Amino acid sequence: MERIIQQTDYDALSSKICALQFSYLPPNKGTLSEPIDETLQSLYQDIKSLHFEYYKTLKEESRNVYGKINKLMRNPFPVMNYGTYLRTLAIDVSLIKFINSFPIDQHFQIVNLGSGSDLRFIQYLNMFGDRVERFIDLDFKDAIILKQKILKDSITLDHIIQSYRDKFVMLPGDLKNVAGTLEKLTQFLNPKIPTIFITECVLCYMTENDSKQLVSTIMNEFPTGCWISYDPIGGSDVNDKFGTIMKRNLMDSRNLEMPTLLIYNSKSNYPQRWDNGKSEIVIKDMWDFLSESISDIEKKRLRSLQFLDEIEELKIMQSHYVILNTTWT
Numbered sequence: 001m002e003r004i005i006q007q008t009d010y011d012a013l014s015s016k017i018c019a020l021q022f023s024y025l026p027p028n029k030g031t032l033s034e035p036i037d038e039t040l041q042s043l044y045q046d047i048k049s050l051h052f053e054y055y056k057t058l059k060e061e062s063r064n065v066y067g068k069i070n071k072l073m074r075n076p077f078p079v080m081n082y083g084t085y086l087r088t089l090a091i092d093v094s095l096i097k098f099i100n101s102f103p104i105d106q107h108f109q110i111v112n113l114g115s116g117s118d119l120r121f122i123q124y125l126n127m128f129g130d131r132v133e134r135f136i137d138l139d140f141k142d143a144i145i146l147k148q149k150i151l152k153d154s155i156t157l158d159h160i161i162q163s164y165r166d167k168f169v170m171l172p173g174d175l176k177n178v179a180g181t182l183e184k185l186t187q188f189l190n191p192k193i194p195t196i197f198i199t200e201c202v203l204c205y206m207t208e209n210d211s212k213q214l215v216s217t218i219m220n221e222f223p224t225g226c227w228i229s230y231d232p233i234g235g236s237d238v239n240d241k242f243g244t245i246m247k248r249n250l251m252d253s254r255n256l257e258m259p260t261l262l263i264y265n266s267k268s269n270y271p272q273r274w275d276n277g278k279s280e281i282v283i284k285d286m287w288d289f290l291s292e293s294i295s296d297i298e299k300k301r302l303r304s305l306q307f308l309d310e311i312e313e314l315k316i317m318q319s320h321y322v323i324l325n326t327t328w329t
């Protein structure tokens with residue numbers, strides 16, 4: 001099962017490369033009506049070259065993985081590209097907002113749990129370098145080994161990593177082993193500094209008990225923190241078959257399980273893992289995010305990229321993906 005779950009990272013990476021190739025990402029200037037639009041533009045400055053460099057090096061490192069990703073990229077559905085665009089943007093908007101909520105000279109730490117091939121650490125270290133005390137990527141051992149190899153084999157990426165070697169840490173581990181995870185994290189983190197945790201499409205692969213324990217242990221251990229979590233939700237309406245179909249498809253095609261898809265199945269149920277009576281929680285689905293946060297001019301640009309005839313399908317799909325933001329002190 002570990003191997004099957006780990007391979008979902010290839011979906012995430014191929015989707016991102018695809019969204020970059022089809023120019024969904026980076027978003028245009030003026031995408032958000034909020035003042036953070038400018039920060040977002042700087043953050044995305046090198047996103048294309050970084051990912052293409054990673055992808056190119058991956059080809060030399062593992063033909064097998066490269067072949068898998070290439071195959072996934074051959075069928076670029078517009079709804080999939082929209083999904084990647086919204087997911088990427090929503091997480092970065094949340095991260096920037098959390099960072100902006102800290103005093104201007106406040107140092108902070110970022111932990112990407114189940115980071116896979118995500119290259120956010122480069123974007124954030126480039127952008128907020130002085131203030132980022134630590135950036136940790138944690139994933140299964142094989143995922144970390146592959147990522148380390150790729151980063152080392154690319155002269156460009158290795159150069160970047162070297163310049164951040166005191167700040168960036170890649171940790172192999174299994175999130176299901178909560179005590180072990182905590183032990184590893186606390187070796188590198190200062191609990192007195194605000195820490196932002198990210199779980200992007202990760203908790204959905206854990207059981208209810210394991211994911212609950214992971215969240216509550218971290219929230220107890222770190223007195224001041226923020227959490228950004230993105231996942232699919234199965235839907236709570238009796239007529240809503242999204243989760244049941246998704247679960248069946250994943251099982252039939254890959255023998256892959258999403259144990260909590262039908263448990264944390266709605267915007268009101270998803271936050272339960274973080275709700276300790278003290279934390280402040282905000283949750284929205286990706287359709288809300290597209291409708292409310294993205295400017296009309298950017299929506300027009302997105303429509304021009306690929307022909308999308310099924311707006312209803314996009315709406316159904318994106319109403320079943322959520323982003324949660326929470327802070328606790």
Ligand SMILES: C[S@@+](CC[C@H](N)C(=O)[O-])C[C@H]1O[C@@H](n2cnc3c(N)ncnc32)[C@H](O)[C@@H]1O
Binds near residue numbers: 006114138176205
């Ligand atoms: C769908 S991928 C998402 C990768 C990355 N967060 C992103 O969105 O680009 C899920 C990732 O979570 C990792 N993961 C899932 N369960 C895990 C666990 N118990 N321990 C460590 N990593 C885990 C997988 O190995 C994989 O890299």
